[in-house]
Amino acid sequence: MERYQADPVRLYDLMNSFLVHCPKCEGSAEISVPLPFDYKNAILKCNSCHYSEKATDLVRYKPAGKAKCHQCLEFLNLSTIEGYKTIPSYVNLTCKYCKTINMVSQNWESYVEKYHESGIVDPAFGLPLWYQDTVKGNNLWAYNLRHLTEIKNYVKATLRERTTDKFKMTMVEKLPDFIKFAKNREEVLKAIERMLIHT
Ligand SMILES: [Zn+2]
Ligand SMILES: [Zn+2]
Secondary structure, three states, X not given: OOEEEOOOOOHHHHOOEEEEEOOOOOOEEEEEOOOOOOXXXXXXXXXXXXXXXXXXXXXXXXXXXXXXXXXXXXXXXXXXXXXXXXXXXXXXEEOXXXXXXXXXXXXXXXXXXXXXXXXXXXXXXXXXXXXXXXXXXXXXXXXXXXXXXXXXXXXXXXXEEOOOOHHHOOOXXXXXHHHHOHHHXXXXXXXXXXXXXXX
């Protein structure tokens, strides 16, 4: 019998690197995060085409708050002004009510323009995770090889030592039920093997 002894690995311990699909060639690319949760300083390097990108390159600027047309005093639609790579000194915006051109030069705020805002993606660039598959309609995914290996070892083990202490709960103990169900063990392991072949 294989015994899984829960290493005190929390999910965030595994969130220092992510294997994703390269935005240029779709090959595997590695994202490294210098400090925990420091996604703004993450760096992407493609293993196939050697493309590299910094998360700071995704920073864009847009106006903060609201502004009114100086002519008719209706609110201007500022949502059309975004995506600036540097803070502009002003932007001309035509009022949709009276067609007056307004000079917008107010507070600017930064945001990160990720590739995707949702889906099974990394938290820094929003790129699809490399390790993902489905088991009975459920998404099985891992941030990186270490994460996938941890899940594999946990599922493989028939004897699991676990804590019931919420604060000490490790990554594997928080896995969704479909991964933990004994009846799904074979299928989950097959999916993991499929993912490992494409490493
Ligand atoms: Zn590439
Ligand atoms: Zn107006």
